[in-house]
């Protein structure tokens with residue numbers, strides 16, 4: 464009760480009106496479990512982040528696309544034991560369609576590329592910032608939604624596509640003040656492990672489930688992974704050990720040696736990796752990359768290079784992850800294999816990282832001008848002034864009710880972060896004038912400008 468009274472007093476002081484809410488309101492006021500409201504004060508940060516995503520994608524010539532958050536479940540029916548497909552936020556709709564809130568964007572991108580296959584000129588460089596969903600048991604207390612910046616290139620077989628994606632991610636990191644002292648990007652290729660499995664006679668359909676199991680290594684440890692390789696992926700014991708040995712390689716040379724010992728010629732995987740590091744150096748961000756033979760990523764459809772951005776201090780979950788998925792489009796109906804690669808970049812871990820580094824931007828509420836009618840019968844003229852200022856490009860917050868005291872108008876202007884306040888009073892207005900006060904300076908230095916309305920444009924330019 465005291466807090467409510469305190470809040471009410473603050474609101475009255477600020478010239479605004481609040482309202483009281485029942486102790487037990489008839490509707491729940493918090494958002495559904497695992498989801499977030501973004502109040503205006505929160506959304507200014509989200510807008511700032513998305514603007515950085517847009518700017519980084521635009522700098523590299525990517526085109527923005529979007530699609531419904533609702534998708535058919537068939538798009539995600541992959542039998543590889545992935546968490547993302549086992550946690551679909553799915554339901555059967557009124558038409559009897561099995562649909563779901565999308566758990567990721569890549570399948571939608573593939574569907575859309577195939578939907579216009581005859582008219583698309585490759586390579587496609589598309590990006591989007593979709594909200595993606597998962598249904599997790601509440602006790603996990605984890606989020607059920609996040610916004611994930613997706614950047615993809617469809618139609619380029621060369622690893623220059625992966626390097627372009629990495630360049631776009633590094634561009635973003637630099638744009639928010641993150642350096643390679645804060646974040647590095649692990650790079651690996653699934654091809655080497657794929658070759659080792661093939662050389663050991665493991666059927667290709669085991670490749671994806673094996674990758675999904677290997678991706679759990681950090682979480683469940685080598686023993687449990689080995690057990691799943693044997694029990695779930697049905698790998699022979701010696702092959703399981705060899706696959707884990709691949710993941711334990713400390714560097715590219717060791718991986719090359721092990722590949723040779725496993726009867727795998729110096730295949731594409733090694734060449735891809737060497738090219739990625741060489742091209743990244745040419746691009747100027749080679750010092751952001753780190754080869755990591757244990758990196759697999761958890762999505763079944765990756766077929767080649769995979770990468771993951773992580774915080775160097777190792778305190779946070781992965782910041783971004785991606786890779787090549789050359790077989791997804793043919794899985795959905797392409798007559799030939801269509802090369803593709805992309806990454807997903809969530810909106811949460813990056814904010815945690817920036818917060819931890821004290822690098823979140825200060826984003827106060829602000830407008831250029833508050834227009835304050837001197838009295839109720841000056842509301843119309845105040846609207847005339849607001850329209851004129853807006854036509855001149857100003858962001859104008861028009862007070863919708865005159866305040867009895869000028870002080871309340873100043874309080875309102877301060878609360879909305881106005882740089883100027885324009886009082887619209889009868890006598891000045893009858894002379895075609897409006898009284899502007901510059902709120903960015905202290906009282907004594909305040910220049911009082913009686914502004915002639917027809918000088919408005921010139922003054923705004925000034």
Ligand SMILES: OCc1cccc(Br)n1
Nearest residue numbers: 595596597606607608609
């Ligand atoms: O990255 C896995 C994932 C998918 C959908 C929603 C959320 Br939160 N997390």
